[in-house]
Amino acid sequence: MSAPPKEHLVMEHLVTLTYREKLTENLNRFADNLLEARIVGHKCPSCGRVYVPPKGYCPLCVVATGNNDEVELPDRGTLTGFTIITPVAYYGQQQTEPFVWASVLLDGADTPLTGQNITGVPHSELRMGLRVKARWKPREQRSVEGMTNRGWGGFGDVVESFEATGEPDAGEEVYKEHIF
Amino acid sequence: MSEPRVTVTKLEFPYSRTLGPVLGAFIGGLREGKLLGIRARDGRVLAPPVEYDPETGESLGSEMVALGPEGTVVAWTWVGQPTAKHPLGRPFSFALVKPDGADTAMVGPVDAGSPDSMSTGMRVRARFNPEPKGLVTDLTWEPAR
Amino acid sequence: MRERCAIVGVGQTHFKKRRDDVSIAGLLREAVDRALEDAQLSLADVDAVVIGKAPDAFEGIVMPELFLADALGAAGKPLLRVHTAGSVGGSTVVVAAHHVVAGIHGTVLAVAWEKQSEGNAQWGLAGGRSGGIGAGGAFAPWMRAYIQQSGAPDYIGWMVAVKDRRNAAKNPYAHLKMPDITLEEVRDSPMLWDPIRFQESCPSSDGACAVVLTAGGLVGRSPGPPAWIHALSVRSELGSFPGRNPVRPQAGVDCAHDVYRQTGITNPRQEIDMAELYVPFSWYEPMWLEGHDIAGPGEGWKMVDSGETDIGGAFPVNPSGGVLSTNAIGASGMVRFAEAALQVRGLAGEHQVGEVHTALAQAYGGAAQYFAMGVLRDTPPE
């Protein structure tokens, strides 16, 4: 039999799967606090490391953490790593312009907040050790809708950015263990 | 503490599948109102046409065989409340249908109106989507008259 | 029980941006049929099938090996699916080999694949969300840290890219073949994620790789020379935790030391003849040379600079063109083992590096947290 026309050799299939779930208790409380401009992590009862956002466990000691382990953190910290992302187009991608993807280690935390925007310095002056402080959105514009239990998007949409404070840079000892 | 927030995550992507000669012939056939199977080395005709012998993995080549347009229901179930993912928007049967000329049965929807119209061994007829989408859903079965 | 195990057959598809001529099953069988032909065996000789690929969302099929069972001739056989992120192709060979080494099965077919053009890997890496940073975005800070720590000049990354693309031109199955690419072309290509330029990044490919592994007593059935497996190791670590060194992940160090220990290798740079390392971005070549203690701290880039990792060098790395030239993600780790096997067997053709007695194959995945490694030799283990 004759070969079918080439366009018939491709099948387009839109696959859509929707997942609905309640935020875990640790993240839900974290979200409640973020809306009030408070950043509350979990301190491991075994090793004392502070996780923000709280995971509900310490992956190093492999022990659960809970409400009793909550600790409030300042909204100020140090830039520990960054990339300028030139967005590539793909289905569902809304970013079109290069954006900063930075990690901020809050003072007193042991895990950085990833995926943060940094303002107050030009891209060319971004550097590890830069001191930054949260610029909170107005209360009514803060949203935690993007938060999920799946390990990404854990900080919601509550700050405009982390802005350079003008303080002297933190030393290497502050960020060298957090190059993420 | 407030009731936990419900988060919604959507995984959606328009996949583009290349079909190759055998699957392409079948899907392309549906566009033209034809139902095709494939002949295995041992003479059996397999529907839907697969590229490799399901038992041995032997390559089957591309000797396509015209099937139907009628077939026989081998087994069936009744979907009383179809979902948005189902091929028909009204109650229907998912059935294993052995097209005339084939030695195996294939799963497809039977637009039978009511489970009372369904029975094992019943005769059904292929109905082809007049506006084909290039998907297997271009084929629906209906009770043969 | 510990059986001896060898790779007796290797097969790859021609890798391309989009293989629009075949279905997924057809793609896999191209590699499987070549591997079986190489081993002079048939599907009927295969006792078990082990299959690997990266996330199912890349093609939008949940556990695709189930519908592929028929095409793999797996009916009536064990079929096992491995998924360890980017390292999966390597892990798949390791798991398949353990079937043989453990004495469970005599002949095992290992297959790894990705048909990235059915979907979009950037979408998949972003978890289906907007604002994805891609693998390059995740790895860029670590490469920058490596450059700072080692004092490597910029052009090292360009050199790796030129070497691998030119090597790929000698490999009939490679995706990107650029025999005439120059340092300047790499240098002048767009910056994607500082310090990674476009020409220092891997492509997105459709393709599959297959390997036939068999027990020592069955090796004689295949007329070609075997590649004997002397060491296998996997290591995993957390992708992010305070104090982690992502530039030199401990799991990679441990995995390398485990295969050296198993083979009695004390000086890998001297005792290993060539390596196929998972290098999706050019800087990972010196990073792995140091991260696996083949080179000392700050010495990896000097091996690149001196030409030691060229095809004609003392320690050739990725003569196949590597992941930089060909990246069907799920298959990429297995291609490292397959290409190392070809070198040991002396069957690599135009990109054969000379006489190879001992070869190292490595794959990594996730946030540089999953490692799979193997050492292959042209003589059987004692």
Place this chain on the structure above:
Amino acid sequence: MASSDIAVVATAQTPSVREANPSEVQLLVPTIAAAIEKAGIERREIGFTCAGSCDYLTGGPFAFVSNLEAAGAWPPISESHVEADGAWALYEAWMRLHEDDIDVALAFGSGKSSPSNPAEVWAQQLDPYYLAPLGLDPVSLAGIQAQALLASGKATERDFAEVVAASRRNAKSNPNAQLSGDFDVDALLAEPYFRQPLRKHDCPPISDGAVAVVLARGERARSIAAAAGRRPAWIRGMDHRVEPHQPGMRDLTSSASTSLAARKAGYDGGPLDVAELCSTFSPQELVLRSALGLGEEVSVNPSGGPLAGNPIMAVGLVRIAEAAERVMDGSAGRALAHATAGPLLQQNLVCLMEGE
């Protein structure tokens, strides 16, 4: 492939629940810890770890990577992952233990079905060209199988209902079960069809859960069990086999791959005290009983089985854990566990265990 010196020495599982608020990792952290504690071993003694889960069930590519955080992966561990039920993770760990260089291995499986619509997720497991675009859900497929079974004369709808009643009755003594209680067969048969000839109770519940199993070899297995005052559940054999994928190209009223896997695992049809079967839909228990040749004297699914709790990606390994527990506590001398994957029992695993 029978090997007599590898055994299950400890198991732990979460209850099976409709919706667990903790994340999948949070379910795993205490479960794995409990299995290790029951075994009375140090985490670092584990020579190999293998995990089973499904990205698409959890809802994101690379979802399995997070589960590593429950496995104690620092310092680095020797570890692998199967995109399959935890039973296949156990198979890989069992295989790895044959090589004499390690004495203890850990396998675990986890899944939360509650966030998704499982009918939609598992439709995507089917042939992407001929089946997935039909939105062919697992319950409809099971309905086709059930009807084929009725047409073959091998079973009646009353048989289906009796399986359900027995499952829920057995589950009354299983603290981890999700559905349990006393149900009248005639009352069950009076329920409306969901996918004719299946009623809702013929189908499994939607469940979240996790399970972890510790394996040990030889003397180490004996010493671990002795310290706990129990005996090891020696794995006499384990095997898994797959069949063709298309439902119309195999006999849905039997399970050839289950029969073959059982034979290869060394099950000779001899006396058996317990069989834990992964019969996700009630007719499948009849298919599996027949494929394994189980007589009336065998206690089938004393836990209640998947009809009483179905944490997909863990449910197969739960069967092994349940059967092993019966052997370890001495209530069973010989037990068989079964796990399945793919549409309508396409792939099946059999694990045969004995006491000393």
